[in-house]
Amino acid sequence: MLEIQHFKKTYPTGFQMEIDSLHLAKGIHLIKGENGSGKSTLLKAVVGIHDFEGEIKLDGISLKKEPISFRKLVNYSEAEPLFPDFLSMDELIAFAAETKGADQSQIPVLKEILGIGDFSKNPIATYSSGMLKKTGLILAFLGKPSLIILDEPYTTIDVGTQQRLTELIHRELEGGVSFLLTSHIADFEEFFAYDSVLTIADGNLIQSHE
């Protein structure tokens, strides 16, 4: 599903991440690592936010050679999402749904699952941290992605939403969508039977199969 070859990312601060070769099969994968180990750096490269040296392919499509096709296949929810304050969640959903070619019928279903009420019509400036997280999460499920990347999906959302999010991930997995999740908290690791666990430490990656 996801192939990474000769990956290298260096920040001006001196932090460097290198992955010689990584192949993730279809399914669900967990990335673990301490604060500052490089988890978000890798994810932001995979979704095309950060530039990098090397090659990343999803379902055989190269991020560098076919960036538009690649980006249609991958959706991403940030650990601490930031959106323009003056827009509402509904406006962001409308924009993302169009760019991702989402079926309109997905929207009310996802809103129900994620416990998104009337607040979605209000500007982002008025949102709590949980509402902001739900905004990032709903955008990540729109369209027909092959891979959904969720950075710290369970932090800041309430217990009921956590349970329904787990059911949603299981349902999408059964439908053939792959997931890459990160965590530095252990409590949700038992929710899924991971196909592999990637541990990142100081920009280096170790892959183990469950």
Ligand SMILES: Nc1ncnc2c1ncn2[C@@H]1O[C@H](COP(=O)(O)OP(=O)(O)OP(=O)(O)O)[C@@H](O)[C@H]1O
């Ligand atoms: N835009 C940036 N410019 C310079 N350095 C950065 C940038 N983003 C991250 N870094 C550095 O890269 C390293 C890895 O950061 P990264 O955000 O990938 O870690 P993380 O594993 O996701 O951490 P956390 O669990 O705290 O979210 C850190 O040393 C950080 O300071």
